[in-house]
Amino acid sequence: MKTLNRRRFLRGTLGGGIITLGLPLLDVFLNDNGTAYADGSPIPTRFGTWSWGLGMSESIFVPKKTGADFDLPEEISALASVQHHINLYTNFHVFKDDAPNLCHHSGWVILRSGIAPTTRENRPGETIDVAVARQLGNATRFRSLSATATGDVRDSFSYEGGNSVNAPEWSPLRFYQRLFGDEFQDPNASTFIPDPRVMVRKSALTAVQEQAQKLQQSVGAADRERLDQYFSGLRDLERRFDLQLTRPDPREACVMLEEPANLANGLDADLVSKRHRLMTDLMLMAVACDQTRVFNMFYAAAFSATTKPGYDKPHHTATHEEAVDTELGYQPNTSWYTRRAMEEWGYYVNALASFREGDGSLLDNTFIYATTDQSFAKIHSIDGIPMFSAGTAGGRVKTGLHVDGGGTAGCRLGFTAQRLMGMDIESWGDKSNHTSSEIGEILV
Amino acid sequence: MSFQRTILTGICILLLSCGQQNPELVEPPDSGTPLRLRLLTATQYANSITHLFGADVSESVLPPIPPMDRTDGLLASGATLVGVTSDQISQIQLAAARIAELVVDEEHRDFLIPCRPESVNGPDAGCASLFLSATGRLLQRRPLTDDRLVELVDIADYAATETEDFYDGLALALEALLISPEFMFIMESVEPDPEQPERLRLDDYSLASRLSFLLWNAPPDDVLLSSAASGELHNNQGLKNAVDRLLSSERLQDGMRAFFDDMLAFDEFDSLAKDPVVYPMVTGTTLEHAREQTLRTIIHHLLVEDADYRDLFTTRDTFMSMPLATVYGVVAGEGWTPFEFDYDSPRIGLLTQVSFLAANSHPVRSSPTLRGRALRERFLCQRVPDPPPNVDFSLLEEAEHATTARERLSVHNSNPSCAGCHLITDPMGLSLENFDGAGIFRQSENGAELDISGELDGIFYEDISGLANALRNHPKLSACLVNRLYAYGTGGAVSLRYDRDSLRWLEQEFVAENYRFRALLRTLVLSEAFSSVRPIPVAESGTIASL
Numbered sequence: 001m002k003t004l005n006r007r008r009f010l011r012g013t014l015g016g017g018i019i020t021l022g023l024p025l026l027d028v029f030l031n032d033n034g035t036a037y038a039d040g041s042p043i044p045t046r047f048g049t050w051s052w053g054l055g056m057s058e059s060i061f062v063p064k065k066t067g068a069d070f071d072l073p074e075e076i077s078a079l080a081s082v083q084h085h086i087n088l089y090t091n092f093h094v095f096k097d098d099a100p101n102l103c104h105h106s107g108w109v110i111l112r113s114g115i116a117p118t119t120r121e122n123r124p125g126e127t128i129d130v131a132v133a134r135q136l137g138n139a140t141r142f143r144s145l146s147a148t149a150t151g152d153v154r155d156s157f158s159y160e161g162g163n164s165v166n167a168p169e170w171s172p173l174r175f176y177q178r179l180f181g182d183e184f185q186d187p188n189a190s191t192f193i194p195d196p197r198v199m200v201r202k203s204a205l206t207a208v209q210e211q212a213q214k215l216q217q218s219v220g221a222a223d224r225e226r227l228d229q230y231f232s233g234l235r236d237l238e239r240r241f242d243l244q245l246t247r248p249d250p251r252e253a254c255v256m257l258e259e260p261a262n263l264a265n266g267l268d269a270d271l272v273s274k275r276h277r278l279m280t281d282l283m284l285m286a287v288a289c290d291q292t293r294v295f296n297m298f299y300a301a302a303f304s305a306t307t308k309p310g311y312d313k314p315h316h317t318a319t320h321e322e323a324v325d326t327e328l329g330y331q332p333n334t335s336w337y338t339r340r341a342m343e344e345w346g347y348y349v350n351a352l353a354s355f356r357e358g359d360g361s362l363l364d365n366t367f368i369y370a371t372t373d374q375s376f377a378k379i380h381s382i383d384g385i386p387m388f389s390a391g392t393a394g395g396r397v398k399t400g401l402h403v404d405g406g407g408t409a410g411c412r413l414g415f416t417a418q419r420l421m422g423m424d425i426e427s428w429g430d431k432s433n434h435t436s437s438e439i440g441e442i443l444v
Numbered sequence: 445m446s447f448q449r450t451i452l453t454g455i456c457i458l459l460l461s462c463g464q465q466n467p468e469l470v471e472p473p474d475s476g477t478p479l480r481l482r483l484l485t486a487t488q489y490a491n492s493i494t495h496l497f498g499a500d501v502s503e504s505v506l507p508p509i510p511p512m513d514r515t516d517g518l519l520a521s522g523a524t525l526v527g528v529t530s531d532q533i534s535q536i537q538l539a540a541a542r543i544a545e546l547v548v549d550e551e552h553r554d555f556l557i558p559c560r561p562e563s564v565n566g567p568d569a570g571c572a573s574l575f576l577s578a579t580g581r582l583l584q585r586r587p588l589t590d591d592r593l594v595e596l597v598d599i600a601d602y603a604a605t606e607t608e609d610f611y612d613g614l615a616l617a618l619e620a621l622l623i624s625p626e627f628m629f630i631m632e633s634v635e636p637d638p639e640q641p642e643r644l645r646l647d648d649y650s651l652a653s654r655l656s657f658l659l660w661n662a663p664p665d666d667v668l669l670s671s672a673a674s675g676e677l678h679n680n681q682g683l684k685n686a687v688d689r690l691l692s693s694e695r696l697q698d699g700m701r702a703f704f705d706d707m708l709a710f711d712e713f714d715s716l717a718k719d720p721v722v723y724p725m726v727t728g729t730t731l732e733h734a735r736e737q738t739l740r741t742i743i744h745h746l747l748v749e750d751a752d753y754r755d756l757f758t759t760r761d762t763f764m765s766m767p768l769a770t771v772y773g774v775v776a777g778e779g780w781t782p783f784e785f786d787y788d789s790p791r792i793g794l795l796t797q798v799s800f801l802a803a804n805s806h807p808v809r810s811s812p813t814l815r816g817r818a819l820r821e822r823f824l825c826q827r828v829p830d831p832p833p834n835v836d837f838s839l840l841e842e843a844e845h846a847t848t849a850r851e852r853l854s855v856h857n858s859n860p861s862c863a864g865c866h867l868i869t870d871p872m873g874l875s876l877e878n879f880d881g882a883g884i885f886r887q888s889e890n891g892a893e894l895d896i897s898g899e900l901d902g903i904f905y906e907d908i909s910g911l912a913n914a915l916r917n918h919p920k921l922s923a924c925l926v927n928r929l930y931a932y933g934t935g936g937a938v939s940l941r942y943d944r945d946s947l948r949w950l951e952q953e954f955v956a957e958n959y960r961f962r963a964l965l966r967t968l969v970l971s972e973a974f975s976s977v978r979p980i981p982v983a984e985s986g987t988i989a990s991l
Binding site for chain 2 (some may be wrong): 100101102103120121142143144145150151152153154160161163164165166167170174178183196197199200201203204205207208211215218219220223225226227229230232233234236237240264265266267268305307309310311312313314317380
């Protein structure tokens with residue numbers, strides 16, 4: 001037997017010690033100006049995404065007026081209370097170039113990855129949240145979090161690579177337990193007791209990684225990549241263990257929520273709305289407690305199958321089979337579904353704005369990027385695909401604007417977002433979606 | 445029957461049985477499949493923990509496995525491709541920590557740990573080694589190397605010293621095992637075949653894993669690992685003995701339930717719901733029972749009765765529960781009881797069970813197109829293309845007020861870009877229109893009589909029974925089962941270039957065995973294809989799997 005080599009294990013020095021905070025909580029949060037934490041560290045910037053399904057009814061969605069104080073046509077009238085927090089982007093295009101138009105797939109994949117997919121199974125590159133999480137995600141327990149209001153774990157708009165989808169949280173109860181279960185360290189707790197087992201975990205991980213790397217020699221290239229990815233995940237665990245050994249900074253808006261009850265399966269709009277609000281509340285509390293700085297909320301899947309009580313066509317079916325009402329000039333039931341989505345977008349933005357942070361709100365330190373899969377779903381059009389943003393990313397973005405893209409690449413918004421998050425990139429996107437042009441109108 | 449005729453019949457039977465050992469039915473030479481690296485599926489993860497530590501420990505965690513992409517009809521084939529994100533790894537660690545904590549707690553330790561430490565307040569390398577070597581062998585599905593064992597005992601000792609608790613230390617070492625890729629991935633390795641040194645075969649432990657994950661959907665047990673250790677699995681008789689033991693185990697039912705659950709895409713039920721206004725009697729429990737009913741029907745028919753696979757599509761025999769009885773409009777007792785539909789009932793075979801009908805419908809109405817597509821893709825392994833992006837839906841709008849689905853769908857036939865696909869799905873889907881979106885029988889739709897006549901690949905029929913029989917006798921039906929089972933068992937989608945001959949041979953064997961599923965399973969797992977390895981050419985993998 002090999003003799004024990006204890007040098008490889010980091011010796012714990014914490015020994016279960018207790019660190020006590022002596023100051024009243026409110027005093028330790030912020031500097032005198034309320035613009036940074038008391039220790040001088042800046043309030044972090046966050047990046048979030050939101051998605052809805054099946055685009056818009058252009059005639060009642062796109063405001064007549066551009067710039068500030070734009071009009072709110074009836075399909076987006078639910079956004080009145082958040083208009084000053086958001087920007088609406090219309091007349092931006094996504095380009096499939098020589099790839100096929102993959103219904104309900106090409107649109108969102110391009111806006112989130114910058115690349116046109118070539119098949120329905122194809123997920124090219126990585127999604128924008130994954131790239132941003134590499135920049136922002138290292139200081140928090142979760143690099144990023146995703147949640148869906150559909151109750152279906154398969155509905156995701158976030159992936160690390162072709163076969164590596166970030167599966168969203170789909171059950172409110174499970175999401176709660178994951179966020180605020182045993183592993184949660186309350187940043188506002190008066191005492192901090194580092195768990196000595198975490199140090200051991202970290203050491204044990206070194207052994208797991210060394211052992212596992214030997215395995216790579218016996219597999220083919222594609223499988224080697226998958227193992228590599230597994231090791232990256234193990235390395236990320238190490239980072240998380242380090243965080244668990246560090247006393248978290250207090251967070252003003254972080255409050256424990258009640259454990260939610262689970263919801264039934266199903267996609268009727270009321271149930272989806274209820275699920276969306278529960279998941280949003282949990283997600284944003286996780287952000288307020290600084291458990292993550294990158295987060296994705298999915299209101300609907302790409303082929304949105306939300307149903308309307310008493311109407312026999314789910315959202316997707318309605319977009320195709322419902323006639324455009326000649327008097328109204330749009331599809332009334334299809335528009336009903338979009339209006340429900342806009343109510344939830346409003347809820348999401350208002351919820352972000354309701355968390356106090358410094359002398360502003362959580363929304364002020366956040367940039368939200370909101371996308372859909374089609375522009376006019378009836379004919380699977382992706383031209384003029386609408387987008388939203390919300391938040392000022394720490395005062396660097398002007399809000400309350402309607403921006404007309406003039407037919408330029410929709411990927412400009414994703415590019416702008418990544419620059420705002422501090423990423424040192426000169427351009428983003430592939431082929432005609434490639435852009436190095438920020439949307440200057442919204443920058444302060 | 446006259447004496448002469450009896451003799452003739454006897455000769456015929458003799459000839460037929462000779463036909464079963466037709467010398468032409470030999471496995472094609474050079475059969476083999478690629479080495480595979482498969483992530484455990486959620487059920488395989490749960491079964492691994494259940495068999496080792498008990499159901500209560502297993503049920504305390506949700507398997508930390510990401511959803512797989514359905515690949516060539518199977519989620520199992522997606523397990524060969526799926527990657528694990530760092531978010532998922534953190535969930536794997538949390539599950540591992542929870543399991544390890546339970547295994548060593550006061551309630552479980554006396555049953556699950558085969559020794560007592562000298563003191564609970566510090567390390568005991570002897571006891572830790574005993575536990576970790578036995579558990580590690582079962583979790584990693586092969587014995588731990590000496591180095592690996594030393595490393596784990598090291599972790600346990602160090603952790604016990606730091607925490608001043610032997611069991612905390614042991615839990616942390618167990619956690620390290622549970623997050624290792626050797627547990628989370630089924631990793632196959634090869635060795636040269638001593639009888640044909642130019643050929644590669646799975647090593648003993650990899651073969652043991654292939655066998656048990658196919659037949660039990662669980663890792664090899666102690667006996668199978670011992671057979672692997674002794675080299676018996678590469679000896680004909682040894683392999684037959686091991687296979688017969690696996691086939692006669694009760695776990696075979698778990699394994700085959702998992703296979704059919706995957707082949708029938710029953711993962712749909714994990715998020716399926718029906719509009720409660722339209723279908724008030726169809727709750728989450730009803731849908732759960734619908735899935736269970738079909739699995740019970742299949743398992744009983746194929747494994748208990750050892751009956752003809754094709755007859756699953758025409759059988760009147762099933763099982764009934766009270767929640768389902770309401771939907772079927774029949775009477776049932778407590779729990780699950782065997783049930784036979786009347787000879788003149790429209791319920792005949794799997795296509796008319798609530799599981800198939802409800803899962804392949806919209807939440808508020810039936811869908812002949814979805815049903816027809818499912819019939820083709822699930823049971824005949826045919827691929828129905830997605831709709832083209834530039835469809836003109838204006839005709840459908842005019843059909844919005846059509847009374848029946850047949851009227852509504854007839855507009856597709858007048859549009860050439862739709863007709864191509866709808867003609868291969870709708871005729872058989874329309875024959876199931878006597879069942880609404882929840883699978884409940886209806887005589888008419890919106891007051892209109894239903895025309896349920898149709899056609900399946902040249903076979904015309906008048907009613908549901910005609911469709912059921914057309915599917916039962918479809919020439920692709922058994923080939924499809926063979927295709928799916930082969931992919932499922934060998935861990936990845938079939939390659940028509942390399943596997944075509946093996947698939948044809950297996951199908952011939954299946955026919956010769958009168959479509960008996962047990963026999964098919966046995967033929968597959970004893971075949972060369974199952975245990976031999978086909979190197980992946982450089983062009984496909986970037987390298988040839990090294991020895």
